[in-house]
Amino acid sequence: MTNTYDAIVIGSGISGGWAAKELTERGLKTIMLERGKNIEHISGYVNANKAPWEFKYRLSRSQQMLNDHPVLKRDYVLSEANLYYWVNEKESPYKEVKPFDWFRGYQVGGRSLTWGRQSYRWSDFDFEANAKDGIAIDWPIRYADIAPWYGYVEKFAGISGSKEGLPQLPDSEFLPAMEMNCVEKDVAARINKQYKDLRKMIIGRVANITVPHNNRTNCQYRNKCALGCPFGAYFSTQSSTLPAAMATGNLTLRPFSIVTKIIYDKDTKKAKGVEVLDAETNQTYEYYAKVVFVCASTLNSAWVLMNSATDVWPEGLGSSSGELGHNLMDHHFKCGANGEPEGYDDKYYFGRRANGIYIPRFRNLFGDKRDYLRGFGYQGRASREGWSREIAEMNIGGEFKDALAEPGKWTMGLTAFGETLPYHDNKTYLDKDKKDKWGLPILAISAEIKDNEHKMRVDMMQDAKEMLETAGLKNVTTFDSGYTLGAGIHEMGTARMGHDPKTSVLNKWNQVWDAQNVFVTDGSCMVSAACVNPSLTYMALTARAVDHAVNELKKNNI
Amino acid sequence: MDRREAISRVALLMGGTLVGMEYMMSGCKSAPAVNVNVLFEKNNIKLLDEVGDTILPATQTPGSKDVQIGSFMALMVRDCYVADDQQIFINGIAKLNDECRQKYNKGFLDCSKSQRTELLNELNKELYVFRKIRTIYEPNHYFRMMKELTLLGYFTSEDGCTKAMRYDPVPGRFDGCIPYKKGDKAWATS
Numbered sequence: 001m002t003n004t005y006d007a008i009v010i011g012s013g014i015s016g017g018w019a020a021k022e023l024t025e026r027g028l029k030t031i032m033l034e035r036g037k038n039i040e041h042i043s044g045y046v047n048a049n050k051a052p053w054e055f056k057y058r059l060s061r062s063q064q065m066l067n068d069h070p071v072l073k074r075d076y077v078l079s080e081a082n083l084y085y086w087v088n089e090k091e092s093p094y095k096e097v098k099p100f101d102w103f104r105g106y107q108v109g110g111r112s113l114t115w116g117r118q119s120y121r122w123s124d125f126d127f128e129a130n131a132k133d134g135i136a137i138d139w140p141i142r143y144a145d146i147a148p149w150y151g152y153v154e155k156f157a158g159i160s161g162s163k164e165g166l167p168q169l170p171d172s173e174f175l176p177a178m179e180m181n182c183v184e185k186d187v188a189a190r191i192n193k194q195y196k197d198l199r200k201m202i203i204g205r206v207a208n209i210t211v212p213h214n215n216r217t218n219c220q221y222r223n224k225c226a227l228g229c230p231f232g233a234y235f236s237t238q239s240s241t242l243p244a245a246m247a248t249g250n251l252t253l254r255p256f257s258i259v260t261k262i263i264y265d266k267d268t269k270k271a272k273g274v275e276v277l278d279a280e281t282n283q284t285y286e287y288y289a290k291v292v293f294v295c296a297s298t299l300n301s302a303w304v305l306m307n308s309a310t311d312v313w314p315e316g317l318g319s320s321s322g323e324l325g326h327n328l329m330d331h332h333f334k335c336g337a338n339g340e341p342e343g344y345d346d347k348y349y350f351g352r353r354a355n356g357i358y359i360p361r362f363r364n365l366f367g368d369k370r371d372y373l374r375g376f377g378y379q380g381r382a383s384r385e386g387w388s389r390e391i392a393e394m395n396i397g398g399e400f401k402d403a404l405a406e407p408g409k410w411t412m413g414l415t416a417f418g419e420t421l422p423y424h425d426n427k428t429y430l431d432k433d434k435k436d437k438w439g440l441p442i443l444a445i446s447a448e449i450k451d452n453e454h455k456m457r458v459d460m461m462q463d464a465k466e467m468l469e470t471a472g473l474k475n476v477t478t479f480d481s482g483y484t485l486g487a488g489i490h491e492m493g494t495a496r497m498g499h500d501p502k503t504s505v506l507n508k509w510n511q512v513w514d515a516q517n518v519f520v521t522d523g524s525c526m527v528s529a530a531c532v533n534p535s536l537t538y539m540a541l542t543a544r545a546v547d548h549a550v551n552e553l554k555k556n557n558i
Numbered sequence: 559m560d561r562r563e564a565i566s567r568v569a570l571l572m573g574g575t576l577v578g579m580e581y582m583m584s585g586c587k588s589a590p591a592v593n594v595n596v597l598f599e600k601n602n603i604k605l606l607d608e609v610g611d612t613i614l615p616a617t618q619t620p621g622s623k624d625v626q627i628g629s630f631m632a633l634m635v636r637d638c639y640v641a642d643d644q645q646i647f648i649n650g651i652a653k654l655n656d657e658c659r660q661k662y663n664k665g666f667l668d669c670s671k672s673q674r675t676e677l678l679n680e681l682n683k684e685l686y687v688f689r690k691i692r693t694i695y696e697p698n699h700y701f702r703m704m705k706e707l708t709l710l711g712y713f714t715s716e717d718g719c720t721k722a723m724r725y726d727p728v729p730g731r732f733d734g735c736i737p738y739k740k741g742d743k744a745w746a747t748s
Binding site for chain 1: 612613614615616617618619621633634637638639640675678679682683705709710711712713714715716718719722723725726727728729730731732733734735736737738739740741742743744745746747748
């Protein structure tokens with residue numbers, strides 16, 4: 001029967017792509033279901049080779065764009081350069097019980113096409129944090145459980161970075177690191193010296209390949225990643241996992257496939273398959289498989305589970321613990337400091353580095369103790385100002401023009417990314433009164449940052465200022481541009497893992513306690529948020545979960 | 559562009575928020591539709607070309623007129639501005655001509671280059687004063703719009719990128735530290 005496969009993968013982003021690659025390489029006939037349109041590698045990146053002047057509004061926003069994207073317009077992500085990588089908000093609304101920025105990519109590749117590509121391992125400071133602080137529940141795994149899987153996914157994905165030997169930020173299997181510019185090198189040296197390596201500025205670890213890797217061309221330093229890379233130089237489903245999965249001959253990719261529910265069999269206590277609504281034709285289909293991987297992104301994976309097996313559990317598959325949809329997290333950011341390095345007027349750079357510098361977490365570590373829990377890391381860079389700077393003393397005319405056509409002064413900025421705690425009352429649930437374009441219930445989201453995060457934000461600014469001043473920068477000013485949960489685009493935690501089915505949705509192998517052939521391996525499985533970018537951890541958890549699934553299938557355990 | 563760059567690109571322009579951007583968070587105000595077609599009338603495009611070319615004229619490198627700045631301004635005002643700002647911009651064209659007539663007894667297009675420069679210099683000074691005392695709730699100044707659109711349109715144009723500045727579509731490598739001497743052009747994209 002054509003609708004029967006060995007495995008079903010829901011979603012085609014970073015996690016779904018990895019699930020598809022691993023399952024198919026292990027010999028499982030797999031169908032990957034994506035709710036949005038297809039985007040072909042290279043030919044689908046329609047704006048990737050355009051020059052600035054080829055964009056109608058020169059990357060400004062038209063009123064039409066603002067009207068069409070009431071959520072996306074809240075942030076930098078709304079751009080005419082890659083509008084086609086973002087959700088049609090009118091078709092797929094959600095309810096903000098409290099303000100929540102939900103920036104969705106509904107297409108093959110999901111947000112792997114537009115992600116920031118910063119890739120960091122977690123450490124045991126992160127995996128042990130909940131247990132030590134008595135917050136939420138303990139992670140059911142430790143660094144040792146995931147370390148080999150980090151190495152495994154890094155070798156395939158290609159992560160560039162420098163070996164530093166930092167306990168709070170374990171080294172990856174690196175491709176050669178990108179280079180700091182002259183200012184960053186000096187600032188790093190001063191910070192590292194001043195703080196005796198307790199605070200350290202390093203080059204960002206990024207999923208852009210710096211040498212040819214797995215038949216992909218190395219980064220060309222165009223810094224146009226978010227438009228799709230014709231060189232395949234950054235990790236995305238299209239550049240990396242999808243071609244590998246396709247090469248096995250075991251993958252079927254089905255775009256325009258909205259999974260409306262997982263079909264649960266009460267007798268076997270397992271999933272039989274999924275129900276799919278074709279987004280173009282509105283026809284309903286069923287697909288069957290031995291194992292289902294839910295990788296629809298944190299909020300949508302929760303949505304799929306909540307819509308499933310409601311005859312057994314009114315709140316959905318995986319809801320028996322009362323935790324499904326709860327503990328929604330993100331990284332809070334948009335605060336830090338800027339300053340002006342002096343004495344570098346005779347220095348410039350060549351190429352556009354799609355990466356910045358990184359300052360790993362130092363708060364509440366190594367004996368430091370603050371009036372809040374956890375910590376934050378900084379991303380930043382030094383650069384020379386361009387034409388959009390203001391030259392106050394100059395007016396108009398030829399000299400003004402020629403001066404603006406030269407690089408301006410150097411500036412350097414640090415933006416902190418802070419950990420948010422898992423709060424049970426930060427949650428999403430089905431709003432059954434309102435429907436989307438396809439008549440499906442929409443999500444309501446009610447979540448916010450609280451005292452711990454607000455206290456942390458003070459340090460996030462002050463520490464940045466102190467370090468920039470220590471490094472000799474002038475006119476250092478702090479900023480807090482305000483943050484709404486979700487704006488970090490690092491949603492996590494709606495179906496957390498745990499030791500105990502009474503307090504968690506998934507076990508330590510990402511299996512739904514209530515249906516053990518259903519694996520949830522995207523951000524929804526996270527038990528805490530750490531302060532580093534999470535995608536690398538989703539990759540590792542997904543590969544690990546597939547390995548477990550395949551072994552369990554062989555043993556007939558699922 | 560990373561997050562920080564992307565945010566600052568719009569925020570830095572003219573040392574504040576881009577016209578139109580202030581409405582990002584609040585949503586559009588409902589205002590009566592403005593007849594923006596008037597902007598595309600030959601005389602107005604010509605005037606905007608000359609305003610742009612006075613702000614950023616040809617030097618060793620092309621000027622704003624060479625990049626059809628008038629048409630670009632009209633397009634941006636039509637598609638990217640809210641109705642209130644569209645009206646201010648359109649009224650601004652008339653105001654500019656009025657100021658010209660008061661000062662030189664002729665319209666902007668009939669003025670000499672040095673008269674145009676003198677007038678726009680005065681408007682520019684007015685703009686700086688205006689910006690210092692202005693609150694976010696006050697309407698924008700039409701000359702700010704003209705100057706901002708001229709800068710945006712010129713420096714993102716092909717001539718602006720490739721002649722006024724340096725444009726390299728595929729650098730192929732990153733060199734974090736190269737010598738720079740005064741007069742070397744900036745990279746057109748970051």
